[in-house]
Amino acid sequence: MPKAEDFLPLKTNWFHILLSLAAGEQHGYGIMQEVSERSGGKIRLWPATLYGSIKRLITAGLIEESDERPAPELDDARRRYYRLTRLGKRVLDAETGRLEELVRIVQVKRAMESAR
């Protein structure tokens, strides 16, 4: 079993995809929309890049195809759904932790500068 730390720092695309799946199963279109909305339209995962990344994330064992379907009224039967694996969750946590740590360092530095 690969360690979560092996994947750090995570590629931006991968991070966004994992983040979009953190709440639950999602299909490709959904991931794309969520990323776009979250970044206020600044980040756009283009279709081929999206599916290329999904394929590699599956190979790496961070996400998997999901058989469970969301509530029937939301279900779109034609699409494949994806969800995080346990490893994927840990990688997402680790990356989030890493980013938080970075932010914390920046904040401490700012505080020291304004104190001077």
Next chain:
Amino acid sequence: MRFAMRLYRALARAFPHEFKMIYGADLVQLGEDIVQDIAKEHGVSGLFRLVADLAIRVPIEYLSEMRRDLIYAVRSLAKSRGFAAVGIVSLGLGMGVAAVGVSESLNLILRDTPGARDADKLVMVPSVSYPYVERYRDQHDLFAGAAAFQASVPYNVSLGDRAGTKAERVFGHLVSPEYFSVLGVTPARGRVFSPDADKPGSAPVVFISDRFWREHMNSDPFAVGRTMRVNGQTAAIVGIGPKDFLGVMPVIPADIFVPTTAPASEAPELAGDVIHQREAKSFIALLRLGPGVTLKSAEAGLDTITRHLDEETLDPARHAKGRRVMLLPGGKILPIPRALYPMMFGFMVLLNGLIIAIVCMNLANMQLARATARRREVAIRLSVGASRFRLIRQLLTESVLLAVTGGAAGIVFAFWVASAFHKMKLPFGFPVNFDLTPDWRVMVVVFAIALAAGIGFGLAPALAATKTDLASTLKEGLAGQTLGHRRFGMRNLLMVGQVAGSLALLLIAGFMVLGFQKTNQIEIAFDPSTMYLLSLDPVRDGYSAEKATSLFDHLAEQFQRAPGVRQVALGQFAPFGPQGAVFTLTAPAGGGAPDQVVSGIAKNTVGPNYFAALSAPILDGREFDIRDQRMEVSKDRVLPVVINQTAARAFFGVGEPVGRRILDAAKSYEVIGVVKDLSAPLSQTAPGQGVNAVPVVYLPLTKADFAHPPANGMVVMVRFDRGVDVMEGVRKELAAIDPNLAVFDVHTLAGQVADTLAYLHLSEYSYVGIGAFGLVLAAIGLAGVTAYSVARRRKEIGIRMALGARGGQVLRLVMRESGSLVIAGSVLGLMAAVVLSRLMAAFSSLLGPAFQAGARDPRLLIGAPLLLAALAMLACYVPARRSTQVDPLRALREE
């Protein structure tokens, strides 16, 4: 927008199959979902990005698929290491050997002389006299320039200005002042010779090569203008050649260039005023064709002029019919007559084509066997949904990987062979620099063949393996194949071809080796480590002819004083060396009987006591003594000669030779003794002449020879008592005579023999290697075929055994099939070998006797096929034995 969507769909279809299978539909769906928004939000640039994103991802996905294929291929080859190793090594060796062989002849034919301008306009005429070249130069309608030169002339060179510095022997050319301008050489520094600057009587000058400047002068930036001593005379360096320029025929490299305007003291080759002697045909003419002049028209024009000149000169050969002049291409690294090109190249291509064909047949066979063995694996993967295209791609990746690795190994091997050969010292007395560096064109072809073999021999079995009927393959039923086998199936034809090719190769290699061994044994009657050979060239150390003569007159006595020395003798060449058997002499019979004309005779010039020093028994008469060396030679003087046994038999049959006369065109000789034949390896003999029996006429060393020593100097042979290091004493004696005398090429006779044989052994080893290589390949191929046939007939064998057939009977059944292939292949191979060796013998005077000797050897003609058959049967037996272990119950249950 609609156009963007069309493009989008087309690109989505272009993704690799694996990707499309899973994501294709989603990808298209997604595109359709978002295209409206994108267009609204970003306009045309958004649509462009949408399509561009796909266009970029397509190759990325393919690369990642290929990477996976490659990793899979590496793993799968690593799993069958034996298969991979045999494939790579056989391809590598075969391709490497072929590349070196073809490169060598291609280099000789194609490579232009480095440093020369418009090299294809240069032509050479060998063996002409200086005045002839001057007349050639006047033919302005034919030639843009003409120069004369002598090739591989040794110079004793010392760089210190002081007279006392020890000299080193460097080889170069003696050139007329036009040499460089005819060649079109631009000097890197200083100037080249020119007829205006270099006139007879002007101060001695010398031109040096870039290599000499680097290796001997440390790339001294002030080299031009400095002086050095050349053959004892001070000469000024006027120029340095361009990089890589080593004279007009760099196979025989030249580092020092001395103009023909130099005094004879600097260049003893010029003694006797040869520049003005029409008979002295010691020069090579180097001519540059005028604009628009073809080789043919130049040759015709030159022929007419030469005919006139011969008439004027009263040349003894002037009445001879036929062409007087043959032009050689002058701008290549070695002047080889153009007529020989197809032969040289054809021969090489033929032999190496045979090797490549065997390698390819073997590869094809191995791939077929492997594909068959993998039928089940392939069928399983097909049945679980792998696409056929994908499987073929994977199998193909594997064989291409194998081929490319093999091709790369071949190139590495070729460079290794070239560098190994480069280090060899060839027994020629002057440096020879054969260029075996693989030619890039040959490399490309070799690689292309390897790749084509990889694709071709990978694709065919891959197609066949993936076309199988899944159900029957999985059941291992292979129904219908028990009915019989195709007699002329691809595999059987390949197998016969391979056996035939290997046997032909083995036999040809065997002919070579046996022939070389028979013709090139060196028999010495004493321990060759008790003789030193050393070379002296006093004339090139600045001695006058008289002084040199007196030195050699007393040298033997002087050396005898050194402790441990037993015998001292002089010769123009080292003993037991190659003999150029090119002369024709006549023994007048008298009494009305026809004269005995013998051609293919070698001449050798030796001093007193020569044969005694070599422990060669004088069978009749006597050998030369000091009186012969000191006699005055004039034109009509009858020279005493010693002849060897073979010559005595050729001239006089059973008659008494001593006291008889022999004549050549200009001189008359009297036989004073007959000596036992001495070994003469690597000799060029006339066609039809017996092997290892060159007729030799030994002439006495005289004053004239001391004044014009050959390129290798004068060889002094010092035989000494075992266990005494005699060289120190000899050097001391020499220093007592003249401390500045350069001694060079000091080695024992044993070392000399080893050098000569090393060259032979190298060729022997390579031929043995090639032969063994073919044999091993054939064995592997046969084993593969038999294993395949056993696997295929498993069920049939099972039924037979269930019905009561014994193991031995089944074994015989399987072996009979392979045996008939072996026999058919052997017969074809034997015939091919005989035909090929006849062809090769007809082409080469050096190989001719070797083939004659080897091809008659019954050991080979019977032994080689037997060896091959034995090995082949063994190769069949091992897998065939498996057939007897077939468990009939299991074989039938698999139905």
